[in-house]
Amino acid sequence: NAGVTQTPKFRVLKTGQSMTLLCAQDMNHEYMYWYRQDPGMGLRLIHYSVGEGTTAKGEVPDGYNVSRLKKQNFLLGLESAAPSQTSVYFCASNYADEEGTEAFFGQGTRLTVV
């Protein structure tokens, strides 16, 4: 079972460069999310999607864009990377139901912007 897979796992960018993080899930989940984790801050929601073709802003969306063209994939883009975007990024997904099922997380992507 692959679950939630993030690509790449590590990346170093120069300020101003762009990149896309890919999240893929094979559990047919409706909901997908991107979080960032910074020391002492916990995980904060960047953007999320409640279904194919939909996206919404989370708590810290500035500087990021997302797309959900296919149900199983959720892409996070950085158009012009800044040192403040140095972080560990986690993708997650879960079923859409009223029971509040747990989210499944990817392994994380450690991004450094120099």
Add this chain to the structure above:
Amino acid sequence: AQKVTQAQTEISVVEKEDVTLDCVYETRDTTYYLFWYKQPPSGELVFLIRRNSFDEQNEISGRYSWNFQKSTSSFNFTITASQVVDSAVYFCALSVRGGADGLTFGKGTHLIIQP
């Protein structure tokens, strides 16, 4: 808006001691879900438990137990007879609307179990 507070930034205990991690939450929704996740040094997030707002029964799973009290808006996590392998960062989290808006996380408690 939702808020989760984990006031304990770091806890250090000696192996075999019992330890309780505190979690206090805020939400105006009457239906909500509470979670605990473990993040070991390897970095992945491991789901531990989910509790909905209508179920105040405490839960025990091996050495782990959870105490949910709506009256104090708390969802505390106790590890009995701690082991070195329990060393990790533990996150408490909250969701509403079935999780459609994502999870609101606390800042985490770094638990260090010394041998």
